[in-house]
Amino acid sequence: MTAPSVTPSTGKSATTSTGTSTGTSTALTAPAGVGPLLHPFARPAARPDEFVTIVRGQGAHVWDDQGRRYIDGLASLWYCAAGHGRGEIADAVAGQMRELASFHLFEKFTNPVADAVAARIAGLAPMADARVFLTNGGSESVDAAIKITRFAHALAGQPERTIIISRSPSYHGVTMGGTTLTGLDPNREAFGPLVGDIVRVDKDDLAAVETVMTQNPGRVAAVIAEPVVGAGGLYPPAPGYLEGLRRLCDTHGAHLIFDEVITGFGRLGEWFGSLHFGVQPDLVTFAKAVTSGYQPLGGVIMAPTVHGALAARPETVLRTGGTYAGHPAACAAALANLDILEREGLPARAPEIGARLATGLRAVAARHSLPDVRGAGAMWAVGLPGDLAAPAVRDRMLGEGAIVRPIGLATLAFCPPLMIDLADVDALVAALGKALDAA
Numbered sequence: 001m002t003a004p005s006v007t008p009s010t011g012k013s014a015t016t017s018t019g020t021s022t023g024t025s026t027a028l029t030a031p032a033g034v035g036p037l038l039h040p041f042a043r044p045a046a047r048p049d050e051f052v053t054i055v056r057g058q059g060a061h062v063w064d065d066q067g068r069r070y071i072d073g074l075a076s077l078w079y080c081a082a083g084h085g086r087g088e089i090a091d092a093v094a095g096q097m098r099e100l101a102s103f104h105l106f107e108k109f110t111n112p113v114a115d116a117v118a119a120r121i122a123g124l125a126p127m128a129d130a131r132v133f134l135t136n137g138g139s140e141s142v143d144a145a146i147k148i149t150r151f152a153h154a155l156a157g158q159p160e161r162t163i164i165i166s167r168s169p170s171y172h173g174v175t176m177g178g179t180t181l182t183g184l185d186p187n188r189e190a191f192g193p194l195v196g197d198i199v200r201v202d203k204d205d206l207a208a209v210e211t212v213m214t215q216n217p218g219r220v221a222a223v224i225a226e227p228v229v230g231a232g233g234l235y236p237p238a239p240g241y242l243e244g245l246r247r248l249c250d251t252h253g254a255h256l257i258f259d260e261v262i263t264g265f266g267r268l269g270e271w272f273g274s275l276h277f278g279v280q281p282d283l284v285t286f287a288k289a290v291t292s293g294y295q296p297l298g299g300v301i302m303a304p305t306v307h308g309a310l311a312a313r314p315e316t317v318l319r320t321g322g323t324y325a326g327h328p329a330a331c332a333a334a335l336a337n338l339d340i341l342e343r344e345g346l347p348a349r350a351p352e353i354g355a356r357l358a359t360g361l362r363a364v365a366a367r368h369s370l371p372d373v374r375g376a377g378a379m380w381a382v383g384l385p386g387d388l389a390a391p392a393v394r395d396r397m398l399g400e401g402a403i404v405r406p407i408g409l410a411t412l413a414f415c416p417p418l419m420i421d422l423a424d425v426d427a428l429v430a431a432l433g434k435a436l437d438a439a
Ligand SMILES: Cc1ncc(COP(=O)(O)O)c(C=O)c1O
Pocket: 078, 137, 138, 139, 140, 142, 171, 172, 173, 174, 226, 230, 231, 259, 260, 261, 262, 287, 288
């Protein structure tokens, strides 16, 4: 490894269509026929007929506007743990909206559902005496975690601890902080200067983490890691890696942040990935399955090692947080969703679903000479050989009534709702087999 040096992170400079010193500009126009909706992580030039219009969901299934049924093999976007069409969550949200649709949490105010959700999450958290900061989703949670770790160190008398170490590959969202942390080069290109004091190292390389820490004594605020890399390619950690991160953070006085936006709330069989791997972080970012996506909600869970510093002086103000943090409708959805996950024992189903997926995917991989099957809990992926493009295989699987997610060209990810029955798991695997037969 080459020792990373700490410099402000910059993106590659963007090509711009506005005039610069020459005063010229290039008028670029969209092709005819594109719709008004610009889709995230999609080609702006895509025409409306290139999209699948999803109109309904029930259980592990969704339907398009042509009446075709699909098995939701990625729990929408890794989040729908409880499955679709849960009237209980819809009722909880509607009831809350009638009682108190919204009121903010800034400074002086609170609401009962935000208090209840924080207490519930603190009770499930992988650390004792946790406190919970609420946001509207994963990216905001990641940015909040960056601010909170730096602020907590500053309050503890170490304002020079500003470096955050992240890994490649990884995915930490789309805010400027999350974009800078994310270890996927294409996601950072063309967006101009990014956030400073963020250093990326290879994902399982403990020595690289140690090098950054020893070369920057007293400067590292935190290491951030997904317990299992999700949208960055789906990679479980090397044995001992997460424990090694904990040890290095303890030795060098840094916080350990687990980004559990995908692994939180049952995906690996325990409420949090940190519990699954038996490694205790100082901060946990969460979103997605906390509401199973029925409402947007995310947050940051903190151990006393972090929130102790925030609250130590009565005059300290935490000057961050969004207008909709602790939105009552989102919190009501979370409480109803957590009731379902708990009552139906859905986290405990993850190993069973994962084992069935892994067995099926390995059989398909053997038949089609796929290079790799990898995963943990109920999140799995197959690696594809160079002559098979993942988006094309995904498209064929859509034709077989199964939705999975391509990651780059060489990976297909599977992460179904935790209430899926095993026959549907088998059908997902069969759809992959048929798609590969056709390819
Ligand atoms: C680990 C991780 N962190 C952060 C995010 C960003 O979350 P959001 O899309 O809700 O902003 C994601 C989204 O997939 C994620 O997987």
